[in-house]
Amino acid sequence: YAIDTEAWRVLEEKEAPGIPWAAVSTNGTLRFTIGEGPYDDRYIRRFNPESGFSETDRIACPEFTGSYLSYDGDHLYLSQWY
Numbered sequence: 001y002a003i004d005t006e007a008w009r010v011l012e013e014k015e016a017p018g019i020p021w022a023a024v025s026t027n028g029t030l031r032f033t034i035g036e037g038p039y040d041d042r043y044i045r046r047f048n049p050e051s052g053f054s055e056t057d058r059i060a061c062p063e064f065t066g067s068y069l070s071y072d073g074d075h076l077y078l079s080q081w082y
Contacts, residue, residue: 002049014052017045024069024076031076033066042066044078 002012018036030047041064046057067081 014047017053018043021067022069023047024071026071026076027073031069031071033061033069033078039064044069044076 001010003009004011016032016034018034019040020032020034021042022033023030026046029049032045032047032053034043034045035041036043042061043064044059044061044066046054048054061078065080066078068079070077070079
């Protein structure tokens with residue numbers, strides 16, 4: 001969702017290509033851990049507010065698992081739930 005923070009109303013909604021598990025801000029875009037398909041295979045996908053989710057910028061998580069994302073300004077980190 002894009003939110004108007006002054007009026008607290010939804011400005012725009014974009015559907016994810018799977019189940020979003022985590023998100024982190026990365027210099028003007030967002031990175032999401034997305035579960036895709038019947039086995040909930042996890043991928044990291046880039047989201048740009050102007051163009052939505054990238055179809056080409058998709059990284060498979062190790063063994064298709066992964067939960068949390070963090071970003072330190074230079075590196076993106078993926079961690080496991082368990």
